[in-house]
Amino acid sequence: MNKCLFFTIITLTSASSPIPTPFPVQLECDVYELAYKYAHYIQKDLTKTQEQALFDALQLQNCNTSTITPPSSTIETAPIYNTPSNAIFVDATKGNDNNPGTKSKPLQTLHAARDLSRTKRTKSDPSATITIALRTGIYYLTSVLLLGGEDSHLIIQNYNGEKVQISGATPLLNLQWSKHKQKQKQKQKQSNIWSTKIPSKNLRNGTMTGLRYNGKRAIRARWPNGNPETQLFPEGWSNAVTWGLPKTFDTPVATTIVVNTPNRSNEGPCEVTNGFCYYTTGINGACLSYGFDPASGYWCSKSPPRGQQYSTSFPANLQINSSETFFHSFTPNQTIVNAFRSGHWFSYVFLIDQYNSTTNNMSWTIGGFQGGEGVNTAAEFNIENHFDLLDSENEWFYNKDTEILYWFYNDTANAAPPLDLLLEGTQLQELIRIQGAGTALNEKGAHVVDVLVQGLIFTGTAASYLEPHGLPSDGGGDWALARTAAINVEGTENINIQNCLFERLDGNGLLISGYNRNVSVRNNEFRWIGENPIISWGYTSDFDHANVSRPVPIPKGQGPSATDGNHPQGTQIDGNFFHEIGHYQKQVSCYFQAQTTTTNLTNNICFNGPRAGINFNDGMGGGNLLDSNLIFNMVRETADHGSFNSWDRQPFLYINAKSKKATYVPLYNEIVGNFWINNYNPQEATDNDDGSCYYNTHHNFFPFSVSGLKSDYGGHDNHHHHNLYINGGKSEFVTTNCVSICGQKKGHEDSFFNNTCILINGSNYAKFEENEYGTNILPLMHDNSIYTSSGKATETGSVGQFNISTWQKKGHDLGTTVNTLPSNQEMIEMAKKVLGMDVDDELDNDALDMSNQDDNKQCQPYPLCDPLSTAMTKNPPPIFNATFVTTQGNFNILVNTSWSPHGALRFYNLVRNGFYNQTYFFRVISGFVNEFGLSGNPQLQKHYCNDLSCSTAAMKSGAAIQKDKGPLIGQGNTYGTVAYSLMNTGGNASVEIYINYGDNSRLDKLGFRPFGVVNVDDMTSVVEHLYKGYGELNETDLCPDPNKKLCKGPKIDRMLKEGNVYLQQNFPKMSLVQEAWVGE
Secondary structure, three states, X not given: OOOOEOOOOOOOOOOOOOOOOOOOHHHHHHHHHHHHHHHHHHOOOOOHHHHHHHHHHOOHHHOOOOOOOXXXXXOOOOOOOOOOOOOEEEOOOOOOOOOOOOOOOOEOOHHHHHHHHHHHHHHOOOOOOEEEEEOOEEEEOOXXXXXXXXXXXXXXXXXXXXXXXXXXXXXXXXXXXXXXOOOOOOOOOOOOEEEEEOOHHHOHHHOOOOEXXXXXXXXXXXXXXXXXXXXXXXXXXXXXXXXXXXXOOOOOOXXXXXXXXXXXXXXXXXXXXXXXXXXXXXXOOHHHHOOOOOOEEHHHOOOOOOOOOOOOOOEOEEEEOEOOOOOOOOOOOOOEEEEEEOOOOOEEEEEEEEEXXXXXXXXXXXXXXXXXXXXXXXXXXXXXXOHHHOOOOOEEEEEOOOOEEEEEOOOOOOOOOOOOOOEEEEOOOOOEEEEOOOOOOOOOOOOEEEEEEEOOEEEOOOOOOOOOOEOHHHHOOOEOEOOOOOEEEEEEEEEEEEOOEEEOOOOOOEEEEEEEEOOEEEOOEEEEEOOOOEEEEOOOEOOOOHHHOOOOOOOOOOOXXXXXXXXXXXXXXXXXEEEEEOOOXXXXXXXXXXXXXXXXXXXXXXXXXXXXXXXXXXXXXXXXXXXXXXXXXXXXXXOOOEEEEEOOOOOOEEEOOOOOOEEOOOEOEEEEOOEEOOOOOOOEEEEEOOOOEOEEEEOOEEEEEOEEEEEOOOOEOOEEEOOEEEEOOOOOOOOOEEEEEOOOOOOOOOEEEXXXXXXOOOOEEEEEOOOOOOOOOOOEEEOOEEEEOOOOOEEEEOOEEEEHHHHHHOOOOEOOEEEEOOOHHHHHHHHHHHHOOOOHHHHHHHHHOOOXXXXXXXXXXXXXXXXXXXXXXXXXXXXXXXXEEEOOEEEEEEEEOOOOHHHHHHHHHHHHOOOOOOEEEEEEOOOOEEEEOOOOOHHHHOOXXXXXXOOHHHXXXXXXXXXXXXXXXXXXXXXXXXXXXXXXXXXXXXXXXXXXXXXXXXXXXXXXXXXXXXXXXHHHHOHHHOOOOOEOOOOOOOOOOOOOOOEOOOOHHHHHHHOHHHHHHHOOOOOEEEEEEEEO
């Protein structure tokens, strides 16, 4: 809608404009080209559509590169899976829910298929896996598909590569379009507006918040005009506004509760304006008035640390600065205002319930709860969903009172929407809810276990920005969220969602809520998402004794204790492809977590979003891993953030998995091997904000931010080392540097060492506040390599800014050197080295595979068939984690390279290249060992030791590895440790691995050297439950029973010759490794 306003329309970079950075163009191109190659390095099976999205987002068409060409095809295909003959078949177009669900007589709906699966379970083994196979088509859900504890051991997948969509929209059928005749008072320009009747009874809740045409989004009528999918702030936003004051409520002031003990005062400062030592919440008060659910949170308390400038308050009205009447008629609770919080930290949504046509004043009762740390005013805004705003191509408006849909179809007069156009209205906010029992105090019931969802497309969900929002981390971050998403998972174990497409969802994509163990989200694509692709959000509780002494109880699901375990643990987010997110909310990330522990985020690609790429809202429990993730084009519409952002304002008590004791001190979080391009508006690459602690950030490449990292407001025990920073530019809050650290307490200092800091602009590489709390404690800094244009650099402390040599005379930052700027090529080589991408041949040919080279010249499957290839001999990090997904659940192996250098090297490369996928646990003996690792593909196994010995020739070919010599380092063969089996002769290892089921220390003297150990909880919950019924191998030298009655296991020679076919036919109960991967 166009209006005559007293302001100047702002213009800024659109989504298709050059990426804004202050760096030399050729350096930008070199970094973006490396990012494109790195994407193929961490995700080797990118589709042509994904390659095109990367190519366009990095704007490589503007770079003169000879090593990369755009993809020639963007045809998308669906994955193909094996479907058992006894599967339940469903066909949305040809099926009937009265059918038996066979391939020839399929059902029609998912709900009917779920009910049939339950019926089958009551007549057979309740633990048997049942597969639901969906034939091609769109499955429009009229209600959420609920899966409970009785639906465990279920697979839902597409059939035979067919395209299957699960939609929360409803098709709008039999439409009769007529050209809308404008009334004189309507001010729209001559336009091609068409209208049609859509009875509200055909719509859930009598209305719709989104419209799709042939799967694409139409634009809800708005002012200023703009497309939220493709345009960036400030396009489509206005500053012609005067904001009113917050509303005055009759509700009492919030009851503030501060949990004083235990606390973190021994770790950092606890001044009233800085430091976050105590769990703090405000109950009711502003949280109740503004509609947060539950009505409790940090920002509602009285004077929280660092909270004097901000609070939970939002403007109650606005006045548009216009001489023209904005609306000629007005319906309450229909039109919304989208507005940025001042400072551009997040966005509000307000539902207008009053309008004054004389003053153009609009006010509301509902809204503002989309962010936690509100302020009294707002910034730029737009207005949406009113007929008078309908004046631009592709805009629409649905009048629920008259039941008329209006659509500005296109700019060609008299051209009606074609009859074969597929029009859909979004209805459901959730598609699938996998809901088991929780584990909070006094909650009992069955979890949902072992559900696999794969090969499906999820689309068409409705917006959720006006649904009740809660404050994750009990307000310990800036976020507010609705606990809803297209897929909602709670009370589960071993849920796997893989190879799915989440597309054009107006709300959140996936919510991992409350109690969950070992959720796996792998190889999915999330694109055109209205809010967050993935949220992980647990619950906490108050202490058992606390309610007696509290003036009011802390609401259920909140509190300082996570000891009841009602939160996600062991989640795997691996190999996902995130892009085009945050169309309707601006405080969003590709992945967000709160009250969640031990998450592995590995090999993900995230770009084109308004805020941070990854956000940790608190530090509860720790133990998270961020490994080999590519992030770029983030923080495009906001400010004061980084590619990664964390907060830690609220300390939570949790049970340490190793000590089994309750503590506030989290496990260390590892950030390693990542490539984060901090273009657009990131203030830092790593934003360890507001008390963040216990991060170990190393061996990452962080180009193009203003500051490399920030650790402030009591942050401590953060260690940054062996990273490469290329920094420059300006920010509202900081100037160019590589490290900015707040005051410290002795024994809990942050450290910054062995980093390479390249300052394209400026020369001050570090800033710290040693006297901020009267402690006079400096961060631990040494042996960094600084590069500036002048060859000189300074550091700034509370006492002033001095040359590095001056600081070194005081004993600070010893070993740090300063040189002039390296060349572009030298910088790229530095980046390859820190990322482990040293060899161009591997990157360009194996990982990238952009040419039409003749692969027949290589063995197959490459590189696994060539044990000495570069891809199979990459050096592992000193410590890394390997995750194994099995038919009994997931388990993790923590590998320490120093224990067995040869074994760790072999294991690392076999796992990361997929050798152990689809391998069986073929020798499982209680109290002794669990052995596995022979390839199920005989053609691959022949490239390794293919008999019971490994000769010297096998060593030379790489078929075997030398056993480690010298004194035993680390753990010996004790319960849970993992080692390579040695052949009967030669004493060398190949590919077979065993896990110790008892104390087998006698094996230490025989040369069996463990390289890692299985997580203790995983041993008891998963590894001990791998099928043991076949006993010892059917081999004379191993079987203790002369008659071999106790040795029902397989024969090695047949495994080597026939592979998995032999095992599947003769040992159907044998447990299987479905997939395995490493996180460094």
